Amino acid sequence: MADSGETEGPGNKDVIERAKNDGRELTKEEKQRLRKEKKQQKKGKEKKDDKASQDGEKREKKPVSSASPAPQPATQPPTQKAPPAVPALVPVPASETPPPGDKPAKSKAELKAERRARQEAERASKQGKKGDVGGQQVAAGKPKAPPSELQPVVKRLPEYMQADNPEVLKKLAKKLERQQTPEYNAATKIPLRSDYGYKVSLFSHLHQYSRKAPLTQQLSIPSTVIHPAIVRLGLQYSQGIVAGSNARSVALLHAFKQVIRDYTTPPNEELSRDLVNKLKPYISFLNQCRPLSASMGNAIKYIKKEISNIPSQCKEEEAKSKLLTCIECYINEKIILAAKAIAKSSIEKISDGDVILVYGCSSLVNHILCEAFEKNRKFRVIVVDSRPRLEGREALRRLVQRGISCTYVLISAVSYILPEVSKVFLGAHALLANGYVMSRVGTSQIALVAKAFNVPVLVCCETYKFCERVQTDSFVSNELDDPDDLIVTRKGKTQLEHWQDVRLLGLLNLVYDVTPPDFVDLVITDLGMIPCTSVPVVLRVKNVDQ
Amino acid sequence: MELQAVLMAAGGGSRMTDLTYNTPKAMLPVGNKPLMWYPLNLLERVGFEEVIVITTREVHKMMSSDSKIKLDVKMKLDVVCIQEDGDMGTADALRHIQERIKTDILVVSCDLITDVALHEVVDLFRAYNATLAMLMSKAHEFTETVPGQKGKKKTAEQRDFVGVDQSGKRLLFMANEADLEDGLSIRKSIVRKHPRMHIKTGLVDAHLYCLKKAVVDFLVDNKSISSIRGELVPYLVRKQFSKTTNSQKIKDDAEDQNQKKNDGPTNHELLISSRDEPLLQLAQERSCWNDHRGDMSEAYHGGKLRCYVHIMDEGPCYRVNTICREANFSKCYRYGIGVRLDTDGSDIGYYYYHYYYYYYYYYYYYNYSSLRRRFINYRDE
Numbered sequence: 001m002a003d004s005g006e007t008e009g010p011g012n013k014d015v016i017e018r019a020k021n022d023g024r025e026l027t028k029e030e031k032q033r034l035r036k037e038k039k040q041q042k043k044g045k046e047k048k049d050d051k052a053s054q055d056g057e058k059r060e061k062k063p064v065s066s067a068s069p070a071p072q073p074a075t076q077p078p079t080q081k082a083p084p085a086v087p088a089l090v091p092v093p094a095s096e097t098p099p100p101g102d103k104p105a106k107s108k109a110e111l112k113a114e115r116r117a118r119q120e121a122e123r124a125s126k127q128g129k130k131g132d133v134g135g136q137q138v139a140a141g142k143p144k145a146p147p148s149e150l151q152p153v154v155k156r157l158p159e160y161m162q163a164d165n166p167e168v169l170k171k172l173a174k175k176l177e178r179q180q181t182p183e184y185n186a187a188t189k190i191p192l193r194s195d196y197g198y199k200v201s202l203f204s205h206l207h208q209y210s211r212k213a214p215l216t217q218q219l220s221i222p223s224t225v226i227h228p229a230i231v232r233l234g235l236q237y238s239q240g241i242v243a244g245s246n247a248r249s250v251a252l253l254h255a256f257k258q259v260i261r262d263y264t265t266p267p268n269e270e271l272s273r274d275l276v277n278k279l280k281p282y283i284s285f286l287n288q289c290r291p292l293s294a295s296m297g298n299a300i301k302y303i304k305k306e307i308s309n310i311p312s313q314c315k316e317e318e319a320k321s322k323l324l325t326c327i328e329c330y331i332n333e334k335i336i337l338a339a340k341a342i343a344k345s346s347i348e349k350i351s352d353g354d355v356i357l358v359y360g361c362s363s364l365v366n367h368i369l370c371e372a373f374e375k376n377r378k379f380r381v382i383v384v385d386s387r388p389r390l391e392g393r394e395a396l397r398r399l400v401q402r403g404i405s406c407t408y409v410l411i412s413a414v415s416y417i418l419p420e421v422s423k424v425f426l427g428a429h430a431l432l433a434n435g436y437v438m439s440r441v442g443t444s445q446i447a448l449v450a451k452a453f454n455v456p457v458l459v460c461c462e463t464y465k466f467c468e469r470v471q472t473d474s475f476v477s478n479e480l481d482d483p484d485d486l487i488v489t490r491k492g493k494t495q496l497e498h499w500q501d502v503r504l505l506g507l508l509n510l511v512y513d514v515t516p517p518d519f520v521d522l523v524i525t526d527l528g529m530i531p532c533t534s535v536p537v538v539l540r541v542k543n544v545d546q
Numbered sequence: 547m548e549l550q551a552v553l554m555a556a557g558g559g560s561r562m563t564d565l566t567y568n569t570p571k572a573m574l575p576v577g578n579k580p581l582m583w584y585p586l587n588l589l590e591r592v593g594f595e596e597v598i599v600i601t602t603r604e605v606h607k608m609m610s611s612d613s614k615i616k617l618d619v620k621m622k623l624d625v626v627c628i629q630e631d632g633d634m635g636t637a638d639a640l641r642h643i644q645e646r647i648k649t650d651i652l653v654v655s656c657d658l659i660t661d662v663a664l665h666e667v668v669d670l671f672r673a674y675n676a677t678l679a680m681l682m683s684k685a686h687e688f689t690e691t692v693p694g695q696k697g698k699k700k701t702a703e704q705r706d707f708v709g710v711d712q713s714g715k716r717l718l719f720m721a722n723e724a725d726l727e728d729g730l731s732i733r734k735s736i737v738r739k740h741p742r743m744h745i746k747t748g749l750v751d752a753h754l755y756c757l758k759k760a761v762v763d764f765l766v767d768n769k770s771i772s773s774i775r776g777e778l779v780p781y782l783v784r785k786q787f788s789k790t791t792n793s794q795k796i797k798d799d800a801e802d803q804n805q806k807k808n809d810g811p812t813n814h815e816l817l818i819s820s821r822d823e824p825l826l827q828l829a830q831e832r833s834c835w836n837d838h839r840g841d842m843s844e845a846y847h848g849g850k851l852r853c854y855v856h857i858m859d860e861g862p863c864y865r866v867n868t869i870c871r872e873a874n875f876s877k878c879y880r881y882g883i884g885v886r887l888d889t890d891g892s893d894i895g896y897y898y899y900h901y902y903y904y905y906y907y908y909y910y911y912y913n914y915s916s917l918r919r920r921f922i923n924y925r926d927e
Contacts, residue, residue, distance in 0.1 A: 216672075217665045220593020221549060221652075228548035232672045239673050240835060247833035254825040331825070361834035391834045401842050 028124075029117045161477055163195060164204040176284055190225065190281055191218035193288045197483050200506040207291070208480040214238055215289055229258040230282045234289035243391075245429050245465060246335055246363045249295045252286070253327050256303060260323050264316070271319050272310045279304070291479050294430030294438070294467035302330055334464040338526035339364055342460055343371040345524050346425070349458060354379040354422045357450075359411075360440045361391035361398075362427020364460050369425075370402050380404070382421060386411040386442045388485040388509060411442050414449050424450045426515075428461040433539060434470045435517035435532040437461075441474075441510045447519035456521045459532075463525050466539055474513040483507035547649050549668065549756070551594045554636050555582050555601035555656035556628055557867075572601060572656045573608045574866070580612060581866060582656040586619050589654065592664045596622040598646060600639045601656075602630045635772030637765055647762050653774060655753035660863035662752075662856075670715060670854040671756040674837075674846075678782050678853040679756040680717070682708065682749040683863035709736075709745045710855060716837075717853040718743055720783045735787045739847045740838070751775065752863050779853075786851050 162168040169192075176190040196210035216223075216235055223231045233255040236242045242251045256279070263278065265271045283300060286292065292300075306326045310319045346368045350356065356379055358365050369381060381399055383406055385392025392408065399406050409417050424446060430438040437443070437459050450457050471477055486507050487496045499505050517532035527538060555572040565574060572582040582599075589597055601609070606625050626643050628634055634642070636653070652668070662681060671679035707730060709719030718736055736743070753775060761782070771777045836845045846852060 214665075214669060216669055217663060219665075221664055221668055222551075222594055223548055224593075224595075228672075231548070232675075235669055235673045241673055242829060242833045242835070244832055244834045247829045247831075250825060250832060251829040254829060257825070331828075336828075363832040363834070393839055394834045394836055397836070397839075397842060 028121045029114055032113075032117050161205050163207045164199075176281075176288075190285050190288070191215060197500060198506045199480065200508045202475060203478065203480055203508065203510075206478060206480045208483065209238070210484065211239060211482045212484075215285070226282060226285050227255075227259050227262065229255040230285060234286050237286065237290040244361070244363050245293050245295045246462075248293055249299050249464075250331060250335060252296050253299060253303075253331055257324055257327055260320055260327075263320070270312050271314075271316060272308050272312065275307050276304050279307075294469070295462075295465045298464050298467065299330065303327065334462060334526075338462040338464070339367050341526040342462065342524050343368045345529055346458070346460060347372045347375055347377065349423070349522075349524075350377050350379055352378040355382060355420050356380070357382045357384060357418070357421045357424045357446070357455075358395065359384045359392070359424075359426060359443055359446050360386070360389070361395040362460070364462070365425050365427045366395055366398050368460060369399060369404060373402055373404050380406065382407045382409065382417055384409055384411050384414055384417075384442075384446060388481075388488075389440075391440075411445065414446060415453075418449055418453045418455060421450070421453075421455050424455055424457045426457060426459045426520075428459050428465060429512060430465050430467045430469075431459075431461050431523065431532075431535050432471050432514065433466075433468050433536050434472070435520075435535050436471060437515040437517075437520055437523075437532070438471070438512050439515065441513045444474075444513045444515040444519070447515045451519045457519060458522045458524055459515075459520050460524045463527055463538060463542065466535055466542070468539060471514055472516075474510070478513075479511040481509040481511050483509050485509055549594075550647060550649055550651050551589050551597040552640070552643070552647075552651050552653045553582065553585055553589075553597050553599045553601075553656055554639060554653065554753075555599055555605055556630075556634070556639065557656065570602065570605045570608070572605045573612070576659070576866065579618075580608075581659075582609075583618065584659040585654045585656055586621070586623075588658075588660065588662075588664065589652075590619060590621050594621055596624060598624045598626060598643060600626050600628060600643065603627045604630065635776070636774040637771045637778050640762055640774070641765050641769070644762055644766050647759065650756065650758050651762065653753075653755045653757060655865070657866040658752055658754060658864075659866060660752060660858075661861055662754075662858055662863060667754065667856045668756060670856055674852055674854060676756075676852045676854045677758050677761060678717075678779065680779065680853075680855050681752040681754040681858065681863070682855055683752055683858035683861075685748050685750045705747050706749065706751065707745055707747055708749050708855070709743045710857070711740045711838075712742045712744070713837075714744070714857060715854050716740075717783055717855040718786075719745070720780050733787060735789075739787065739841075739843070741840070746857075749857065750863065750865060752858075752865065755779070782851065783853050786849055786853055 173192045176192055193207075193209055193213075193215050195208050196213065197208060199206070199208050214235060215238065216231060219226065219231065222228075226234075233242070233251055236251065237248065242248055259279070259282065260275070263271075263275060265274060279300075283292070286296075303323075303326075306323060310322065314322070342364060350372045354377075356369070358369070358381060369379075372379065381404055383392045383396045383399070385396075385408065387410075396406055396408050407417070426437070426439060426443055426446065428437050428439045432438060437447075439459075447457050469477070483499075484507075486509055487494060487499070496507070499507055520532045523530050523532055523535070525538070530538065557571050558566070565571075569575075573580045575581075576584070582605075586597065599609075606627055609623075609625070624646070626646075628639060628642060640647075640651075640653070650671070660681075660683070662683075667679050667681050670676060705723045707719065707721050707723065707726075708717070709732070710716060711718055718740055719732060721730070730745075732743075755774060761778070765771060765778070771781065830845060833845075838847075
């Protein structure tokens with residue numbers, strides 16, 4: 001009878017039904033009323049919930065209307081904003097002292113509340129039979145969800161964006177300590193790289209490392225904690241020997257192949273779980289050497305998924321060879337074939353007599369231009385370059401080596417040269433979920449000026465660089481490179497040599513910036529040519545596929 | 547495992563026979579510790595857990611009875627004894643232990659005393675995927691003459707000419723003056739690829755080398771090379787710029803005539819490719835980095851064999867291989883800041899940590915004649 005659906009009848013019926021289930025429910029209702037009173041009295045105080053039955057009740061409150069979760073926030077960590085429904089409910093039951101027998105003097109709202117509480121209690125009793133333990137955990141998880149509907153959610157910022165918060169740094173150091181390979185004791189851990197130099201205040205939440213202090217000086221030389229291939233890779237990242245989104249991903253996957261080859265499953269462990277745990281300290285190490293790029297992040301997610309999908313009865317050799325082929329397939333599909341597909345689509349967009357502007361050194365754009373030149377399109381290229389990286393020189397070398405006629409300018413001359421340009425091809429480091437393009441710093445300037453001159457801007461990007469992050473400005477998440485790169489020696493004089501001694505001077509060497517979708521006319525991906533705003537669609541389709 | 551350490555402790559000390567007539571060079575006391583303790587300590591501090599020690603039977607016996615080495619050195623020492631006749635060069639020794647070598651090696655000489663940050667040398671080896679990475683240091687001028695010997699000027703014919711590129715890291719040229727008959731000749735291919743080269747003569751070779759495993763395999767096949775420093779290193783440095791071909795003959799280069807026969811078949815062995823060579827190649831192609839600029843070639847000029855050197859500017863780096871050096875070094879060591887040290891070494895113990903600074907402090911003391919007298923006593927012991 002308790003399970004039959006309750007009808008919203010008049011108050012008398014409720015009274016009778018309540019009388020039937022007197023022993024258990026009333027106490028629960030009473031407790032609810034007490035809770036409401038307490039909440040009204042002591043707002044912002046944390047209440048402890050020590051009864052399992054109440055946990056069960058809380059579980060039920062989520063599907064019920066927003067008024068019912070009102071009692072719950074009372075037992076949660078302090079809430080700043082009391083939901084509007086609560087004051088409505090709270091004074092009503094609080095107005096009368098809650099002896100169980102005091103029924104006739106109840107108002108309509110209070111009866112409603114009691115009815116609701118009864119429904120929940122019945123549901124609780126139903127599910128309480130199913131299993132208390134599961135309920136406990138779910139209750140722990142679920143109560144977090146309703147408060148988020150009612151109040152501003154406090155999102156947790158990733159730790160790489162909290163370099164100026166000492167607690168976060170301490171937590172990071174502890175996390176690196178804990179992340180060791182299991183066979184070594186606590187003496188060996190991944191070192192924490194310390195920041196270098198004065199950081200401009202707007203970017204003080206980011207890390208800034210010096211190239212002259214590599215992470216390897218804190219590691220032992222025949223590196224035993226971290227696989228030598230990963231140490232080598234980290235060193236190459238921090239010295240800039242492997243630079244560029246595609247190159248970094250390929251090098252990362254190559255290093256992971258070596259790690260997998262050298263991996264042996266410990267006696268009581270499963271490969272699918274242990275290997276993922278083995279990779280975690282390596283990934284933190286690489287993150288310390290240089291913050292991971294979006295493409296690397298996607299590659300790591302893919303590998304972790306493949307590893308955890310290995311069936312447990314699979315033998316080690318078989319599993320390892322399967323993983324190695326997976327990695328090779330990934331590289332082949334997402335990087336090599338994607339580049340071919342993009343080149344094919346882009347060549348349609350390049351017509352004879354075109355003047356194409358490129359910025360910096362994007363491996364994909366260089367590939368496209370070389371392919372187009374081989375297909376006998378007649379065009380010339382203007383390479384725009386910027387300090388301190390001066391990557392355009394490398395792009396210039398690669399294009400001229402093929403025979404393409406090029407012009408080289410610095411970014412300060414972009415508005416001078418743009419009247420000559422017919423198209424702009426840009427590469428991307430990542431495409432964000434709101435359509436913004438994250439690329440080398442200076443790209444948004446080029447796109448802006450091109451828009452002002454009505455020159456079409458085409459961004460070329462493989463789909464594996466699409467990332468679910470949303471960013472509208474270049475400040476919130478970026479990368480700070482070594483500030484000493486900005487120091488230059490001309491005619492034997494180095495003016496900025498002692499920049500650290502000047503109190504009011506800070507050197508800022510940003511690596512990335514975001515370009516809004518208004519400036520981008522087309523994104524050429526391996527799925528085809530899409531407008532910038534279709535990126536979330538692609539992401540959604542990708543997730544569904546997986 | 548990444549690196550295996552090999553300590554060469556079988557040297558005879560040919561330039562310090564006055565001191566080595568009784569004890570082998572590796573066990574000569576410097577301060578209160580035998581000479582080979584210093585490189586072992588360097589390796590231990592950096593994090594090595596095992597070392598292969600190549601030495602003679604006599605030294606091995608002294609090592610096992612020596613308390614300093616037994617107690618202080620926590621690493622596992624895998625001692626390989628070789629004959630004492632002095633015919634075996636360092637490369638021959640490597641060939642001898644070839645089956646123990648499973649990864650890249652770090653070869654150290656027993657007479658090296660330094661506090662270099664080893665990661666600088668090894669990082670060059672790792673980051674650029676080098677075949678050889680070595681350590682050199684700017685020579686410190688020892689103004690003190692050795693008592694008991696006539697003023698013997700250091701002859702200039704022992705100079706080493708070392709050519710490095712603009713960054714100061716890549717080793718382009720190495721030759722000893724004794725090998726050069728009538729002038730320094732540099733191949734055109736080097737100059738074409740590296741138009742700016744710095745040639746230095748005042749460098750001390752620390753005899754610390756990081757070598758790839760492929761080099762050891764190459765040594766096994768080429769029994770003509772017997773010394774690492776004398777033959778192998780100049781060979782590798784030269785090999786960087788020779789035309790890399792597997793099957794076709796090397797084109798004529800005037801200087802190459804005598805080596806043409808050797809270069810052909812041995813070339814491909816040094817360029818052993820790793821299993822995922824195409825992936826590495828792809829990563830390098832896609833990377834927008836180049837080690838040089840100004841010409842049309844890709845990173846490293848497409849060369850697979852690379853030699854790097856780390857040149858220490860400051861900090862001690864001594865090779866104890868002549869009497870003059872040994873004398874100066876022991877003197878610095880023993881006559882420290884104000885405390886007179888006993889020969890049994892009981893007071894010297896804690897000075898180990900300060901010995902680096904002795905070099906800078908010793909010129910305050912070298913005028914004291916009393917100290918010089920004590921030095922002569924040491925020589926007689």
